[in-house]
Amino acid sequence: MRRVIFNQKGGVGKSTITCNLAAISASRGLRTLVVDLDTQGNSTAYLMGRETALPEDAGTAPFFDQVLSFRLYEKDPLEFIVESPFENLHVMAASRELENLQGKLESRYKIYKLKEALEGLESEYDAIYVDTPPALNFYTRSALIAANRCLIPFDCDDFSRRALYELLDNVAEIRADHNPELTVEGIIVNQFQSRAKVIQQAVNTLREEGQPVLEQFLSASVKVRESHEHCKPLIYLAPKHKLTAEFASLYDALMSH
Template sequence: MRRVIFNQKGGVGKSTITCNLAAISAVEGKKTLVIDLDIQGNSTQYLLGSKVTDADKTIAHFFKDNLGLGLFGGGKEGLESAIHETPFPNLYILPSHPELEALQSRLESRYKIFKLKEALEKLEGYDHIYIDTPPVLNFYSQSALIAAEKCLIPFDCDTFARESLYTLMRAIAEVKADHNQGLEVEGIIVNQYQKQANLPRQLVEELIAEGLPVLEAKISSSVKVRESHSDAQPLVHYAPTHKLTEEYRALYLEIHS
């Protein structure tokens, strides 16, 4: 199963959600791959403890191959050769690299938008694939939406996030209609939720009333997230019995039920 975690609004927890769901998947015995398409490389740093400096061992290598700039020139071999083991059993990552930014215009002009989908359809051996995206609808996030089977949308509870959500849903619907009819919005993940506060609760209730696919499991705010980032350990490893870890477990079970 290929899932993309996407929102055009920054700071909503895409990378944190991607890595923590993937880490739980791996703990559950599933061979799991994270693909980091965000130039910032937050998922890469979260799972490896540092960013990868060699562009030929990152997702940039795969895209260079498809422009004829890499060593293999075919995409599939380049994709596999850039996958890294993480320190956690069953968990792998295809890291990001800043070179993605310079490649983007060339990839767009040569219409390489389907190459990631084609490569992932040939990639064997992974039970679950989670794709982290940049906080903008650009070549890389569109490639991810085309390559994915399901889309998860992080939502932090404020009025601006709600307005962005409507724009985002329209954008996903357009990608689905034009390029990937099998794409399903699996659900909206309510993140940084404060259940005692009136505004978050009201916003969530209104989204549900409008028929939007809000997932039941909600992720609270906690300093444990920043601590786990700093220690480069997803919560299931850093704080396995913490309330926030249990919320992520509930989210994982909900989307895999």
């Protein structure tokens, strides 16, 4: 299964959700790949460590750079992937070089190359998770075209709710024009606070409208910050924490579909 985690709004927990779901997948014995397309590289840092020196010829930027050039010998997509410190969990890392490549990739219409690569990698991996930039750009469109399922983090404020409608329209357009397999697997309520009326109202409004809000909420917790600081997803840092259990419940619900 190829899942993309997407929201055009920043700070909604895309990388946190991507990495924690992928880490649970890996901890359950599934060979799991995280593809980081965000130039900020938050998923890369979270899984690989901020001080880890990654090979210059590995990652999403070298992969897309190869796409732009004709070569007699092309590297297999596997060669752009590195192992993380966690068993069964691999990463195609992001870098700032993605910014420099974007214009060239758009002008030469390389929008289907990621799909071709990830389809080929499905023989090597049981699960693939793609983290995207907080914008509808070339990399996000590539990810939506390459994926089977789309997960949308939602951080429970009215501004996010209004932006969600445009996001859903954009996903529907990608599905109609490029990828009929793509389905919105669900909206993930993140940073949930059960006592906050505004949050409850926002979630209830989405449900009343028939939006695909998942039943499994992710609570607000300082443990996420600790997890980022230690570069360890929650299943490894705090396996018995409440939020870890919520991620596991979310993962199980997604796998049961």
